[in-house]
Amino acid sequence: MKTTAFRLCLTALVLLTAFLVSCGGSKKSVPAGPVPAANTTLQAETGNNTSTAGSFAAQSNGNARASNVSKLPIASLLYSGATTKIYVTWLGWFGQPNHMDVGYVSDSTTQVHAQVQDMISRGIAGAIADWHGLGNASSEAATQLLKKEAEANSGQFQFAIMEDKGSLGAAAIDNGCDVTDQLISDLTYIASQYESSPAYIRVNDRPLVYFFDVDAYYIDWPRLLSSVPGNPFVLLRGTNGFTRSTADGGYSWVSIQQSSPFDPELNLQQTFFQAAQQAPQRLAVGTAFKGFNDTLAAWGTNRVIDQNCGETWLQSLSEIGKFYSSGNQLPALQIATWNDYEEGTSIEDGIDNCVFLTPSQSGNTISWSVNGNEDTIDHYTVFVSTDGTNLSPLIDVPSGTHAVDLSKASLSASTTYFVFVKAVGQPSIQNKMSPAIAFRVGDQPPSAALAVSQSGGLTYSASTSASSGNVAQSVIDFGDGTVVNGGSASHTYSRVGKYLITATVSDAAGASSVAVQQISAKPSSSGVTISSPGNNTSANWPTSLVASANSQTAVSAMQVLIDGSVAYAAHGDTINTTLKVFTGTHQITVQSLDASDNATASASLTVDGEPGDISPTAHITVTAMPNISPTTVLGCTATSSDPDGFVNGLLLQYSDGSKFSTPAALETFAAPGTYTATATVTDNFGATNTTTTTFSVGGGSVMVMANPVIENQQRRQDEIPSGSMQLRQQAAPSLVLGRH
Numbered sequence: 001m002k003t004t005a006f007r008l009c010l011t012a013l014v015l016l017t018a019f020l021v022s023c024g025g026s027k028k029s030v031p032a033g034p035v036p037a038a039n040t041t042l043q044a045e046t047g048n049n050t051s052t053a054g055s056f057a058a059q060s061n062g063n064a065r066a067s068n069v070s071k072l073p074i075a076s077l078l079y080s081g082a083t084t085k086i087y088v089t090w091l092g093w094f095g096q097p098n099h100m101d102v103g104y105v106s107d108s109t110t111q112v113h114a115q116v117q118d119m120i121s122r123g124i125a126g127a128i129a130d131w132h133g134l135g136n137a138s139s140e141a142a143t144q145l146l147k148k149e150a151e152a153n154s155g156q157f158q159f160a161i162m163e164d165k166g167s168l169g170a171a172a173i174d175n176g177c178d179v180t181d182q183l184i185s186d187l188t189y190i191a192s193q194y195e196s197s198p199a200y201i202r203v204n205d206r207p208l209v210y211f212f213d214v215d216a217y218y219i220d221w222p223r224l225l226s227s228v229p230g231n232p233f234v235l236l237r238g239t240n241g242f243t244r245s246t247a248d249g250g251y252s253w254v255s256i257q258q259s260s261p262f263d264p265e266l267n268l269q270q271t272f273f274q275a276a277q278q279a280p281q282r283l284a285v286g287t288a289f290k291g292f293n294d295t296l297a298a299w300g301t302n303r304v305i306d307q308n309c310g311e312t313w314l315q316s317l318s319e320i321g322k323f324y325s326s327g328n329q330l331p332a333l334q335i336a337t338w339n340d341y342e343e344g345t346s347i348e349d350g351i352d353n354c355v356f357l358t359p360s361q362s363g364n365t366i367s368w369s370v371n372g373n374e375d376t377i378d379h380y381t382v383f384v385s386t387d388g389t390n391l392s393p394l395i396d397v398p399s400g401t402h403a404v405d406l407s408k409a410s411l412s413a414s415t416t417y418f419v420f421v422k423a424v425g426q427p428s429i430q431n432k433m434s435p436a437i438a439f440r441v442g443d444q445p446p447s448a449a450l451a452v453s454q455s456g457g458l459t460y461s462a463s464t465s466a467s468s469g470n471v472a473q474s475v476i477d478f479g480d481g482t483v484v485n486g487g488s489a490s491h492t493y494s495r496v497g498k499y500l501i502t503a504t505v506s507d508a509a510g511a512s513s514v515a516v517q518q519i520s521a522k523p524s525s526s527g528v529t530i531s532s533p534g535n536n537t538s539a540n541w542p543t544s545l546v547a548s549a550n551s552q553t554a555v556s557a558m559q560v561l562i563d564g565s566v567a568y569a570a571h572g573d574t575i576n577t578t579l580k581v582f583t584g585t586h587q588i589t590v591q592s593l594d595a596s597d598n599a600t601a602s603a604s605l606t607v608d609g610e611p612g613d614i615s616p617t618a619h620i621t622v623t624a625m626p627n628i629s630p631t632t633v634l635g636c637t638a639t640s641s642d643p644d645g646f647v648n649g650l651l652l653q654y655s656d657g658s659k660f661s662t663p664a665a666l667e668t669f670a671a672p673g674t675y676t677a678t679a680t681v682t683d684n685f686g687a688t689n690t691t692t693t694t695f696s697v698g699g700g701s702v703m704v705m706a707n708p709v710i711e712n713q714q715r716r717q718d719e720i721p722s723g724s725m726q727l728r729q730q731a732a733p734s735l736v737l738g739r740h
Helices: 003-023 042-046 109-121 137-152 165-174 180-195 221-227 266-277 308-322 722-729
Strands: 027-029 085-091 126-131 158-164 206-212 233-237 249-251 283-288 332-335 356-362 365-371 377-385 390-398 403-405 417-425 437-439 448-456 459-466 473-477 483-485 488-492 497-506 512-521 527-532 537-539 543-550 557-562 565-571 574-579 584-593 599-609 621-624 632-636 647-654 664-668 673-683 688-698 701-705 712-715
Touching: 042 390, 042 417, 085 158, 109 126, 109 137, 126 137, 137 158, 137 180, 158 165, 158 180, 165 180, 180 206, 180 221, 233 283, 249 266, 266 283, 266 308, 283 308, 356 417, 356 437, 356 512, 365 377, 365 417, 390 403, 448 497, 448 512, 459 473, 459 497, 459 512, 497 574, 527 584, 543 557, 543 584, 543 599, 557 574, 565 574, 621 688, 621 701, 647 664
Parallel strands: 027 403, 085 126, 085 332, 126 158, 158 206, 206 233, 233 249, 249 283, 283 332, 527 599, 537 599
Antiparallel strands: 356 365, 365 403, 377 390, 377 417, 417 437, 437 512, 448 459, 459 488, 473 483, 473 497, 497 512, 527 543, 543 574, 557 565, 557 584, 584 599, 621 632, 632 664, 647 673, 673 688, 688 701, 688 712
16 A cells, blocks of 8 residues: 555654654753742633634644644754745635634634734744635625734734635626636726725735635636736746746645545645746745644545544655755745644644653652654743742753753752643744643652552553652542542543553652553454444444554554545544445445554444435526637536535546536537536535537537437436546536535
8 A cells, every 4th residue: 555655654753753752861960059930820821822722623624723822933943044934724614604613703803812812922933815706795794804913013014815715606607607807897896895904915016816726716817817906926836836827826725636535645745846947037935834634524535634633744754855945035925824723733722643642750850751743842941939839940951861860059958849841842832831740859759659550441451650759649540631639549430542641659758750651442352343333333423443452563554445545544542433334235244453453353343325316407507608619618507416415526537538526517528519528516415417418519609409319317326437526536517515
């Protein structure tokens, strides 16, 4: 499998990291003198410091819970000497009923202010507003607030508009997929409402406008550009921006074209940068991303790029340095995205690096072990506290250093000090705080040991002991909010997954040490166990997929296959996620994989996906385009519909062999004659419908003919021929709620 190379590289990286961490690095001494006054709190150093809603919880698509995030400048992850402007794609649609609840509404002055301040604190120069037209009133209101906030931070923050294909859907339905007039109207409005702002991004004194997949429809670009005010600087998605005469440049984007979730698909970035270098007169805007996961999006099709505990983020930024340098600057970078929670690309909430720390004491030396990839950590800050709440920063030490000497600090022998070590992440990666250890000058605490065993099901027993010293008090934290006083305890977890169990042991004077152990709470049965869904049950989105593995061979990852095709994968020996199972009867197989990507065990079951889904209705209109040629037609499937959802994919094929996966299908036939157009549309749950239209073309006109036989096939996903399964990955038409 293609995954192998990436997994082997990851294994080598993890082994190297483990080796470096075990070495411990050098030891730094705390400066001589009294302990600095407390100037922060444990809450401030661990609590939510982002514009993410405080109530936001971690999601199965990889979005991290609201937390403490590194505010180091993102540009520091680029090549040395980079002057690249960092922008983010910003979505203003949250709070609407057809989108995920993320705990805030986008059209809130308070929320937009918090977002811009958070962006500025991370070195972000501006936001690209994904604009869905005047038909989306709340999104438009949010964008107006973004403009005002940018103006209030003049000189520090800018903004620009990205015209999304979603703004053109209604016009496509009304005008046979020709959206030129609507786009002229939109750009005229954008010019009057936004481009005149002093905070609007301009290139060579021209207002910059991004276009996101608007070429899903027909646009007469020469007429459009001659009709709109302001002479906008046109930026298209992908390499089209470097080849089309009507474009001034292109921007890169996260794309998913392979079935391997562990492949970050950096080759697509490489292709973009190579094309950019062949067109130096055009503007190139690169991209960076933490990953991608649309399993919680209504329009999702189980497309995943694994975050790999922050490594995907670092790799996507590092890739830029292969093409640009201090002597050959990348002008701008657009992060995909600031807050697209539905497709699992948001960095607003930070990126989880899966790291945890275990501190320890030996004499006056405080040490800590690092579990996880240390390249996701920028530095460590050591704090002390006399009350466990108010913190005094003692020293910052670089990543790779895992010990500090407190002997020079003026610490009172009669005071108990709580010591914390904070791993400050690389830019926009979550910061991680260690558990506290209690330190008393001249007192060596008992050395904590932790034993964990599985009692049955998801029930685990934990017990503490001390390899040295006398234990006066023990506390066990099971990592899910359950904390028990005592040297032993039993606990039943409510869900399969990874948890950190922390044991703290203290002596009579109050000095303490900790032991931390990560467990996978899972059934004890050997092989692969699928806990959800059940066999021969109905599967309705979002379908919970819970599985685990026990094997004599170490389980490196697990993957989910639907009818033999990879639909999801995750590192570790448990999966607890949601997936979309399309209409029809399907076999779900879960495999455990070793470090070489070999399947070590598997389990399968059968489900009936979306049994209540009603099939869509395909519809085709064909319009002559004499302004292009006498035999050119514009086929349009935008009027296709779905009674209980929306159209999420399509394929139109003309009888001359041409195929299109967009609502608009512009085709010039070799000669006048009679032809057919066959359209297959797929709804958001995979049901399809096919129809065929016969027409004659010539002399700049089209005549739609009565069909002796018109296909009107309605199929469940399990009835679709295997060659049509590609529809899952096709670009979505106008009725799709989200973006790709």
